[in-house]
Amino acid sequence: MKDEVQSPEDRSAKLKGMGCSRKRVEDVRFTQGRGNYVDDIKLDGMLVGDFVRSPYAHARVASINAEAALAIPGVLAVITAKDLEPLGLHWMPTLAGDKQMVLADGKVLFQGQEVAFVVAKDRYAAADGVAAVEVDYEELPVVTDPFKAMEPDAPVLREDLAGKTEGAHGPRRHHNHIFTWEVGDKDATEKVLAEADVVADEMVYYHRTHPMPLETCGAVASMDKVTGKLTLWGTFQAPHAVRTVASLISGIAEHNIRVISPDIGGGFGNKVGVYPGYICAIVASIVTGKPVKWVESRMDNLMSTAFARDYWMHGKISATKEGKITGLWCHTTADHGGFDACADPTKFPAGFMNICTGSYDIPVAFLSVDGVYTNKAPGGVAYRCSFRVTEAAYFIERMIEVLAIKLGMDAAELRRINFIRKDQFPYQSALGWEYDSGDYHTAWDKALKAVDYDGLRAEQAQRIEDFKAGKTRKLLGIGLTHFTEIVGAGPVKNCDILGLGMFDSCEIRIHPTGSAIARLGTISQGQGHATTFAQIIASEIGIPADDITLEEGDTDTAPYGLGTYGSRSTPVAGAATAMAARKIRAKAQMIAAYLLEVHDDDVEFEVDRFVVKGAPERFKTMKEIAFASYNQAIPGVEPGLEAVSYYDPPNMTYPFGAYICVMEIDVDTGEHKVRTFYALDDCGTRINPMIIEGQVHGGATEGYAIAMGQEIAYDDMGNHKTATLMDFFVPTAWETPHYTTDHTVTPSPHHPIGAKGVGESPNVGSVPAFSNAVHDAFRAFGLVQSHMPHDQWRIWRIAENLGLHS
Amino acid sequence: MSNKMHVKLTVNGEEVEGLAEPRTLLIHFLRENLKITGPHIGCETSHCGACTVDLNGKSVKSCTVFVAQANGSDITTVEGLVNADGSLGVIQEMFREHHGLQCGFCTPGMITRAHRLLQENPNPTEEEVRFGMAGNLCRCTGYQNIVKAILASAAQLNAVKEAAE
Ligand code: FES
Ligand code: FES
Numbered sequence: 020m021k022d023e024v025q026s027p028e029d030r031s032a033k034l035k036g037m038g039c040s041r042k043r044v045e046d047v048r049f050t051q052g053r054g055n056y057v058d059d060i061k062l063d064g065m066l067v068g069d070f071v072r073s074p075y076a077h078a079r080v081a082s083i084n085a086e087a088a089l090a091i092p093g094v095l096a097v098i099t100a101k102d103l104e105p106l107g108l109h110w111m112p113t114l115a116g117d118k119q120m121v122l123a124d125g126k127v128l129f130q131g132q133e134v135a136f137v138v139a140k141d142r143y144a145a146a147d148g149v150a151a152v153e154v155d156y157e158e159l160p161v162v163t164d165p166f167k168a169m170e171p172d173a174p175v176l177r178e179d180l181a182g183k184t185e186g187a188h189g190p191r192r193h194h195n196h197i198f199t200w201e202v203g204d205k206d207a208t209e210k211v212l213a214e215a216d217v218v219a220d221e222m223v224y225y226h227r228t229h230p231m232p233l234e235t236c237g238a239v240a241s242m243d244k245v246t247g248k249l250t251l252w253g254t255f256q257a258p259h260a261v262r263t264v265a266s267l268i269s270g271i272a273e274h275n276i277r278v279i280s281p282d283i284g285g286g287f288g289n290k291v292g293v294y295p296g297y298i299c300a301i302v303a304s305i306v307t308g309k310p311v312k313w314v315e316s317r318m319d320n321l322m323s324t325a326f327a328r329d330y331w332m333h334g335k336i337s338a339t340k341e342g343k344i345t346g347l348w349c350h351t352t353a354d355h356g357g358f359d360a361c362a363d364p365t366k367f368p369a370g371f372m373n374i375c376t377g378s379y380d381i382p383v384a385f386l387s388v389d390g391v392y393t394n395k396a397p398g399g400v401a402y403r404c405s406f407r408v409t410e411a412a413y414f415i416e417r418m419i420e421v422l423a424i425k426l427g428m429d430a431a432e433l434r435r436i437n438f439i440r441k442d443q444f445p446y447q448s449a450l451g452w453e454y455d456s457g458d459y460h461t462a463w464d465k466a467l468k469a470v471d472y473d474g475l476r477a478e479q480a481q482r483i484e485d486f487k488a489g490k491t492r493k494l495l496g497i498g499l500t501h502f503t504e505i506v507g508a509g510p511v512k513n514c515d516i517l518g519l520g521m522f523d524s525c526e527i528r529i530h531p532t533g534s535a536i537a538r539l540g541t542i543s544q545g546q547g548h549a550t551t552f553a554q555i556i557a558s559e560i561g562i563p564a565d566d567i568t569l570e571e572g573d574t575d576t577a578p579y580g581l582g583t584y585g586s587r588s589t590p591v592a593g594a595a596t597a598m599a600a601r602k603i604r605a606k607a608q609m610i611a612a613y614l615l616e617v618h619d620d621d622v623e624f625e626v627d628r629f630v631v632k633g634a635p636e637r638f639k640t641m642k643e644i645a646f647a648s649y650n651q652a653i654p655g656v657e658p659g660l661e662a663v664s665y666y667d668p669p670n671m672t673y674p675f676g677a678y679i680c681v682m683e684i685d686v687d688t689g690e691h692k693v694r695t696f697y698a699l700d701d702c703g704t705r706i707n708p709m710i711i712e713g714q715v716h717g718g719a720t721e722g723y724a725i726a727m728g729q730e731i732a733y734d735d736m737g738n739h740k741t742a743t744l745m746d747f748f749v750p751t752a753w754e755t756p757h758y759t760t761d762h763t764v765t766p767s768p769h770h771p772i773g774a775k776g777v778g779e780s781p782n783v784g785s786v787p788a789f790s791n792a793v794h795d796a797f798r799a800f801g802l803v804q805s806h807m808p809h810d811q812w813r814i815w816r817i818a819e820n821l822g823l824h825s
Numbered sequence: 826m827s828n829k830m831h832v833k834l835t836v837n838g839e840e841v842e843g844l845a846e847p848r849t850l851l852i853h854f855l856r857e858n859l860k861i862t863g864p865h866i867g868c869e870t871s872h873c874g875a876c877t878v879d880l881n882g883k884s885v886k887s888c889t890v891f892v893a894q895a896n897g898s899d900i901t902t903v904e905g906l907v908n909a910d911g912s913l914g915v916i917q918e919m920f921r922e923h924h925g926l927q928c929g930f931c932t933p934g935m936i937t938r939a940h941r942l943l944q945e946n947p948n949p950t951e952e953e954v955r956f957g958m959a960g961n962l963c964r965c966t967g968y969q970n971i972v973k974a975i976l977a978s979a980a981q982l983n984a985v986k987e988a989a990e
Contacts, residue, residue, distance in 0.1 A: 042922065042924075043924065045929065047913065047921065049929030050920050051903060051904060051907050052861075052862065052904045052933045053863070054862075054929050054930075058862075061857070141857070143848065231964065232930075233930040233964045233965075234865065234867065285928040316869060545926075545928030546927070547927070709924050715967075716966055716969045717967045718967075744870060744872035744962070751958070751961075752972060753955050755969075757969060758967065
């Protein structure tokens with residue numbers, strides 16, 4: 020055969036394996052409008068459900084009258100908590116060990132809360148029905164500030180928890196208190212702080228925001244009364260977990276539930292949780308015997324599902340006069356809204372906030388987090404984030420800047436002298452993590468050089484002179500960040516969600532003609548899994564990526580896994596993929612040896628074949644081996660060529676990066692312009708550079724939005740002020756900066772292919788880079804800390820408060 | 826609300842007709858009555874552009890047009906931008922080539938808008954592309970590769986045009 024005489028390099032290139040910027044296989048469908056998203060599903064007789072939502076942030080629900088709604092043609096049912104109660108479904112468990120009302124049970128705790136579910140023949144009739152349901156509310160006092168919520172006489176939000184002094188994560192000390200989580204050595208840290216040369220003390224607020232994928236959440240439930248089987252399509256980032264949870268709370272046997280995640284229009288953490296809409300669609304389908312679709316509107320989405328952040332982080336960081344950091348202390352007040360519906364591994368009620376020592380070698384540290392109820396929407400999801408890593412990275416990267424101000428030091432140099440050194444890995448952090456690998460100094464120097472850091476500082480100094488001399492009204496900010504992430508949750512020994520261990524899985528079947536299908540427990544929401552996971556298999560077993568079909572998201576066919584979020588797909592399912600491929604390769608080796616009539620140890624793998632050692636002209640290609648595996652009786656070897664792997668990672672992975680933002684700021688208008696955004700990422704082994712770059716562009720743009728204007732804001736009455744895209748800032752192509760990407764490669768030592776995951780790094784790293792740029796522009800004029808988002812008005816106000824307008 | 830009206834449209838070159846309530850939005854008529862599900866719904870308030878279609882030679886957000894208003898008009902959606910042989914059209918191919926999409930949810934609107942933009946301005950600068958696409962939101966790509974794909978499409982379409990002249 021012709022290709023058998025090709026060099027190994029040529030054959031390798033044909034595989035389109037790891038390291039190649041393979042074009043995405045998904046795009047052929049998507050670019051011609053042939054995706055299949057949940058709202059595209061249309062089944063015979065399908066009904067539509069929609070919610071009556073509370074206009075109040077805190078109120079008693081005195082009565083619900085559905086008579087007028089039911090009189091509207093096309094409205095078939097109005098479901099309330101009373102209807103769900105006999106089924107035990109008026110409340111549901113949250114991922115955080117709390118419970119949440121599916122439909123208002125006597126009261127509402129946030130504006131936009133689900134009160135009744137109207138089922139109708141189409142969306143218009145459903146909307147008519149929603150408008151016609153009459154609800155009597157009695158308003159109650161509202162609290163939206165987590166500090167006020169913890170005052171002794173604050174309104175009681177969760178009456179259902181009255182008298183409960185023990186929560187899911189330990190003792191509760193106040194009626195609006197959820198948990199306190201403490202990590203590290205409190206006494207040692209306080210002692211170091213008390214005796215330090217220098218201590219910087221600051222409150223750093225990471226405001227409430229929202230993942231806002233372009234597609235909202237939705238589901239279609241179809242209960243087949245004949246077979247007793249429930250099929251549930253939906254925007255699920257973790258379809259298997261949804262199946263298990265649905266089974267546990269509904270009592271339907273797990274084998275009678277099939278959960279399918281079709282194409283998902285972006286997730287970013289918004290689609291991890293279980294929402295009342297899913298439950299109501301299921302119940303409505305059971306009641307009506309028809310398929311029922313529920314898809315959120317954008318306003319529903321921004322008001323009720325999955326806010327992110329809202330962390331008030333009070334920090335103290337101590338150092339020697341020379342700038343060597345000696346200790347870190349942090350107390351966080353976490354606003355969780357009306358129900359604790361955070362999506363964190365069970366043992367981590369504040370996620371991995373204890374990565375807040377960042378990239379620095381800090382000998383002692385202490386972290387405590389108080390979770391608090393307020394009259395806001397529940398959520399606290401990991402928005403493009405591995406469980407509060409974004410908050411942690413923002414906190415430490417702000418504290419470093421504040422410390423640099425206190426020390427009168429250059430912030431780049433302060434970072435450099437405190438980085439964990441390459442020879443310290445694996446590194447045990449003061450707050451309990453074992454960092455797998457890193458080379459921070461190399462990345463940092465490369466980044467500073469790439470942007471000509473010294474030149475920038477000189478330009479900035481000149482600009483300040485010119486500003487003071489009245490020659491310009493524009494300031495220059497240089498925003499630095501060196502972040503360390505912790506992703507790939509995670510080892511089953513300490514990571515589970517609702518008791519489900521956070522391993523992941525892959526099953527590979529090689530067909531007789533040498534092509535293959537692989538199925539995973541994860542689900543792509545735009546990350547391009549069908550493209551990249553095939554590349555891993557291609558490199559591992561020598562089948563061209565183009566000959567491999569990849570499937571995810573159907574619980575009837577895919578192996579069990581915990582889904583896609585927290586940058587865990589590559590670290591966990593990617594590892595499972597490599598391990599399953601290696602099982603296949605091991606069997607292929609036996610078959611090849613048999614066919615070549617040599618001992619197993621006498622053949623070795625080379626790109627796409629096994630060759631006899633020392634006799635490269637004698638070989639069997641994977642194609643030949645695949646055929647033989649099905650069609651030839653081989654003594655001692657079962658027919659077929661397939662394998663499944665469930666991978667329980669031995670550790671997390673720790674991607675890192677150096678981001679630098681250069682920003683021009685107009686002192687008089689508060690406008691900004693990003694001149695340069697340089698992003699260096701080290702995500703270990705790079706599977707598909709094109710996709711990595713795309714992830715960086717996208718994540719950095721989300722970070723840009725968060726830092727520069729996006730927020731979920733409430734007034735004191737608990738009215739949601741940013742529930743449409745008019746008020747909730749999402750940058751367009753016009754505002755979005757241009758990004759320069761770069762990389763270093765420090766493979767993970769414990770991951771089978773050395774990959775660490777990248778999807779979330781750019782959100783984690785870019786927010787502090789943008790925010791630090793704003794702060795840095797005003798550093799020379801005395802600014803120490805100003806909370807995000809840095810929209811035009813807030814920047815103007817910084818200048819105003821510093822007296823720069825007079 | 827059972828007063829239905831009769832509407833007739835040309836969609837992607839095909840004449841279609843149907844009954845709709847006067848309040849029916851064009852996007853719902855396309856997606857639900859005609860099962861043309863390329864145009865998506867991201868906001869229903871004219872902010873996101875996921876529902877963009879070409880209506881009588883103009884980009885419109887079909888969530889903000891009643892199907893009654895569109896009666897008699899000529900509509901192109903992303904499905905109509907494939908070549909006659911079923912292969913991807915130039916802009917579609919360039920989006921794929923330059924990784925101009927991730928989750929794909931904004932993509933039909935983006936490509937449909939880009940198609941019109943390049944008719945209006947066959948030689949746009951990067952700035953003009955960024956400005957001309959500002960009615961379409963993307964949450965995944967950060968736009969950089971979308972802009973690249975559109976500039977590459979312009980070059981390719983112009984080369985084809987030149988070759989034909
Ligand atoms: S759905 Fe029409 S602009 Fe968003
Ligand atoms: S590709 Fe996901 S919104 Fe644009």
